[in-house]
Amino acid sequence: MDRLTGIAVVALAAAAAPPPIPGALVTTVQVRRAGELAATLRECRGRAQRDWTKQTVVVDRRFGRRRSLTYRALDGRSLASCDSIGVPIERRRWCGAATGTLYGGRLRDPRLVLCEPRSGRPIGFIWVTPVRRARWIGVAAGDRTTLYRVAVGLPVRVSTDRNVRIRGSTATFVIRQYAGNGEVIRRRTIVARVAG
Amino acid sequence: MKIPFLTFAIAIFAVSAGGAGAGNFWASCNYATAQANQSLTRDGAQTYSYTAAYEGYQWGGGCWNNNDVDEGWGDPPQDVNTHGEGADCSGLVFKTWKESENTSNGGLYYWNPIRNVHGPYTAASFRDGVGAPNGLISKAVAGVMDGFASGTHVGLIFFRGSGGWDQIIEAKCESCGTNIMSETYRSQSAYGGIRRIGWTG
Numbered sequence: 001m002d003r004l005t006g007i008a009v010v011a012l013a014a015a016a017a018p019p020p021i022p023g024a025l026v027t028t029v030q031v032r033r034a035g036e037l038a039a040t041l042r043e044c045r046g047r048a049q050r051d052w053t054k055q056t057v058v059v060d061r062r063f064g065r066r067r068s069l070t071y072r073a074l075d076g077r078s079l080a081s082c083d084s085i086g087v088p089i090e091r092r093r094w095c096g097a098a099t100g101t102l103y104g105g106r107l108r109d110p111r112l113v114l115c116e117p118r119s120g121r122p123i124g125f126i127w128v129t130p131v132r133r134a135r136w137i138g139v140a141a142g143d144r145t146t147l148y149r150v151a152v153g154l155p156v157r158v159s160t161d162r163n164v165r166i167r168g169s170t171a172t173f174v175i176r177q178y179a180g181n182g183e184v185i186r187r188r189t190i191v192a193r194v195a196g
Numbered sequence: 197m198k199i200p201f202l203t204f205a206i207a208i209f210a211v212s213a214g215g216a217g218a219g220n221f222w223a224s225c226n227y228a229t230a231q232a233n234q235s236l237t238r239d240g241a242q243t244y245s246y247t248a249a250y251e252g253y254q255w256g257g258g259c260w261n262n263n264d265v266d267e268g269w270g271d272p273p274q275d276v277n278t279h280g281e282g283a284d285c286s287g288l289v290f291k292t293w294k295e296s297e298n299t300s301n302g303g304l305y306y307w308n309p310i311r312n313v314h315g316p317y318t319a320a321s322f323r324d325g326v327g328a329p330n331g332l333i334s335k336a337v338a339g340v341m342d343g344f345a346s347g348t349h350v351g352l353i354f355f356r357g358s359g360g361w362d363q364i365i366e367a368k369c370e371s372c373g374t375n376i377m378s379e380t381y382r383s384q385s386a387y388g389g390i391r392r393i394g395w396t397g
Contacts, residue, residue: 046324048347049386090326097320099347101274108274109255114316116299166297169316193276194316195256196284196348 019136019182024145027063031151034058034071044069044082044094051080059151068125068157077102081157083125085115100127100155107155112171112192114164124164124171126192127155131177133185138176145176169194221268222279225259225312230305236294237397238341245292245341245352245365247309248374252282253367258291259283259312266373273370282374283314285350288367289322289343290315292352293392295329302328302393319350322390335382335389343390344381350390351381 018026034041035054042050051073052058058071065086073080083096096113110126117123128137130150137148141162148156163172170193177186252266256276260283261267268280283291291313294304299316307313317327323345325332333342343352344364351366354376360383367374381387 045347046320048320048323092324092326095326097324097347098318099320103274108272109276113318114299116316118300166316169297169314193256194286194314194318195276196274196286196318 018147018149019138019178019184021138021145021147023143024138024147025063026147027061027149029062029149029151030060032058032060037069041069041082044084045080045097048097048099051075051078057152059154059157061148061157063146063148063159066123066159068159070127070154070157072154073099079107079111079127079155081111081113081125081127083113083115083157083159085117085123087117089115089117096125098125098127109195110190110192111196112169112194114166114169114171114194116166121161122164122166123159123161124173124192125157125159126171126173126190128158128173128175128177128190129155131186133179134177135180136178138178140174140176147178219267220279221254221281222257222259222312224261225310226308227313228308228311230296230307230311230313233294233304233306235396236304236392236394238339238395240397241292241294241341241352242354242365244309245288245354246376248283248288248292248367249365249376250373251309252280252373253284253370254278254280254282255284255370256287256314257281257283257312258287258307258314260309260374262309269370269373271370280370283367285367286317286319286322287314288365288374289350289352290317292341292365293329295327295392299327304394319345320347322350323347323388325390329393331391331393333389333391335387338382338389338391341392341395344379344384344387345390346381346384346386346388351377351379 034052034056069082079100081098095115098111100111250264251260271278351364354365355363364379
């Protein structure tokens, strides 16, 4: 574990406990340097121009077999992601790579990526921009909520297999943002469309 | 007396078709089922793609009426909720290449220009050859209705040029719309060559 990862893990551990939601699933998050993930980033970003250095901070999130990487690109104005559902699609381990443009530090579009496995439900990934004071992002699906810890001030890459529609290339996310004390500070339903 | 008149004139312009981001163009689009199709020729694709020229650009969009007027000009960029006229870059390629919304389906589907559909692919998806109908091609041999894609943009070759220049039909941006433009994508390292699998002529 290098110094940054150590600091990040300590900082995240010291952050607020997850909000007390019965049956909530808590995803894992690690803050890493791109240098540790160089081969992975080259693989998932494909033919893209390299937009990171070894020192670039990467947020590595895992939920079951799903995984996403998020980092701020070298131009400072865009975010990049790699998204995986844990099964190869068309022989690719990473089924999507999104790029989002920041306007005043915020995304106007959550940059939906759809991953369609041969069997099973399609899965959609989007970024959610945390509001001020938000420490956790919750994605509600039926009676289940999946929680993602906010990390290093970057938009949070979340995923769902509910309400993902191949016809229309859309996905609907029911989002709750929580403060450190567990208070819900924002409720929003995001209907994301593939774009750009 | 002049100031109230000027204010009135500005207000009228803002709510007319000439005003930025006026109206909800998507209300005039349809959502009919795509028609399965047997033909995908390069000259047919050229003709189809050109119906989108002068019709504007809409982030996440894919619907235009072929009257050579952009009825949604000047919306804020990268906002799907503006519901203006036109496709975005990947939506134009998806419709021109007669693709299916199901990425594992490499078949041919005709989408009427006024049918509002974007498809499941982004520029990066096309660049990486994601989906059954999409493939990669060396930029050196890319020809009419093949394309060039980067992580953030994609366009199709309308006429092959020389010296690294091509005439590209592309949905480029809110302010510059959709048209045939001279571009150097063939010589830019950020862009890769892309092709539709299954041309019939």
